[in-house]
Amino acid sequence: MKKADKKKTIAGKSILSFILILVAVVQIFPLIWLINFSLASSVEMFTKGLLIIPKKIQWGNYIKAYVDGHFLLYLKNSVLINVLAVVLVIFISIMAAFACKRMYWKLRGFVKIVLLLGMMIPIHATLLPNYKIYSSLDITDTLWAVLIPYVAFSLPQGMFLMTSFLDAVPEELEEAAVIDGCGIYRILFQIVTPLLKPAIATVSIMTFLNNWNEFIMASTYLSTPKWKTMPFSLLEFTGQYSSNYAVQFAVMALTAAPAILVYILLNKHITKGVAMGAIKG
Amino acid sequence: MKKLYSNKLVILSLVLPGIFVFIFAILAPISLSFYYGFTSYSGMGKAEFISLDNYIELFSDKNFHISLRNSLFLALGFIFIQHPLAIIVAVILDKLQGKAEGILRCIYFIPNVISVAVIAYLWKFIYNPDFGLLNNVLKTFGYQGQINWFSSDNAIWSVLVVLIWHGFGWGMLIYYTGIKNIDPVLYEAAAIDGANTTVTFFRITLPLMKSVIQVNVTMAIISALKQMETVYLLTNGGPGNSTQFAANYLYQQAFKAFRYGYGNAIGVVFIIICLAVTILLNKMFQEKKIA
Helix, strand or coil, rough: CCCHHHHHHHHHHHHHHHHHHHHHHHHHHHHHHHHHCCCCCCCHHHHCCCCCCCCCCCCCHHHHHHHHHCHHHHHHHHHHHHHHHHHHHHHHHHHHHHHHHHHCCCCHHHHHHHHCCCCCCCHHHHHHHHHHHHHHCCCCCHHHHHHHHHHHHHHHHHHHHHHHHCCCCCCHHHHHHHHCCCCCCCHHHHHHHHHHHHHHHHHHHHHHHCCCCCCCCHHHHHCHHHHHCHHHHHHHHHHHHHCCCCHHHHHHHHHHHHHHHHHCCHHHHHHHHHHHHHCCC | CHHHHHCHHHHHHHHHHHHHHHHHHHHHHHHHHHHHCCCCCCCCEEECCEEEEEHHHHCCCCCHHHHHHHHHHHHHHHHHHHHHHHHHHHHHEEEEEEEEHHHHHHHHHHHHHHHHHHHHHHHHHHHHCCCCCCHHHHCCCCCCCCCCCCCCCHHHHHHHHHHHHHHHHHHHHHHHHHHHHCCCHHHHHHHHHCCHHHHHHHHHHHHHHHHHHHHHHHHHHHHHHCCCCHHHCCCCCCCCCCCCCHHHHHHHHCCCCCCCHHHHHHHHHHHHHHHHHHHHHHHHHHHHHHH
16 A cells, blocks of 8 residues: 555656756757757758757857957947846836835825836837937937837836835834934935845846847847847848858847857746746836 | 835825826826827828727727737636646645755746747647647657647647746746645644545635635736737747637737727727726635635
């Protein structure tokens, strides 16, 4: 009897492990396939079997991808735009959340709702009119054309998280600071902000994930390479090398690499941030 | 304290940046859309006022109906395929201890951090009839034919598969966190009472995950409604309009068909639908919470 039970749990356990591994294979195999094909030559792709053993590893694919995909320029743009977006979102959302949550004025409830409303507005509906607005202001192809919408569409979530984390900051601390003669700005930036660290981490991660891979706004508002971001390495490339599949695989792998590397390095923090953001939101 | 905390000038300085961004990037474009929605503007030249003509046309526009139907299809696919799978994996993963747990969780989430552009192009290759991964996998199982994954019957399913694959890790992670937040004492009590795994799952795990499931389902429905980027690169709504979505359709109308006015009318209706669905879902789930 006991033996049968044991057998049953072992069988059960191996079925469960099998499910986990199967899902993991489905999730990761396309990426292994991608890297594999990126190191072969285009001719070798039309062979049988799932993976190829290339006769010679074609590092040249990556060199072409790196140079002709403007990899360095687009990476630099992506980093700059995203860091600026994160910093702006954090500052603006902390200030607005503090004013709406802690300070006394008539319209605070209304302003809070208005700022949170952005969460429900689909970005795609603003693509057409924003294109018109940016053209008439002559700011297409500038940093502002992507930075402003990126901040605008990450702000509601940032504001939401900051407001809910502000609840946990004890008001007594602020009262004590007022008695000591601190001004509002000092209270906000030197006393309250350091206490919001977990919220700041969460908002940074969510904002980064939202915007790093964004391309539809960028491709609508930008037409010259000056401020284009990472996804454009790939988008522009496929036209240029339309029949050289291997190089296209290389540029895909290269475009995806920075985000994957950062994710693997910061995996624990990102997991925590996403979970916190989703559950509070 | 109260005096310091009601200084109007300080308050203004704190909320002004937020309000500026909101007006400039959200309010102004929506108002402009509203205006252009009443015109026959092509993108160039003069905008002619045509009152409600765009909206009347949209009402009977077959492609717009297909777009909404496709959003519904995606939402159902997420709810009945992706999410049950994510919950099951999350439950099993929760029982696993040690290093394997962390590694698997990491693997499940990786597709999520990859750009939609890469995902769409990668899957275009996976579906490729000549050297695509999917047909090669079928071949290794002995199937000899070549399936056209982008035929008008298959295309919407192919889109669904990509989206399920891409978003799986996100949903799984949130369910996983929800399960981790359940008090282990409840499981111990159930074990003492002799409940087996299935009973524990249906009587403890699922009911306690209700609010997490509601949040996740809401997000799934809204993302199905807002779908654009993947479809834009993968099929661009084709073949025909079989994989059309509202956001993609308005973009095509404005920038490809040069019907900027009509595109904006679609945009206005699209915003109204998104707002209505979000509010409705929140209302629905809120009432349930009280009951």
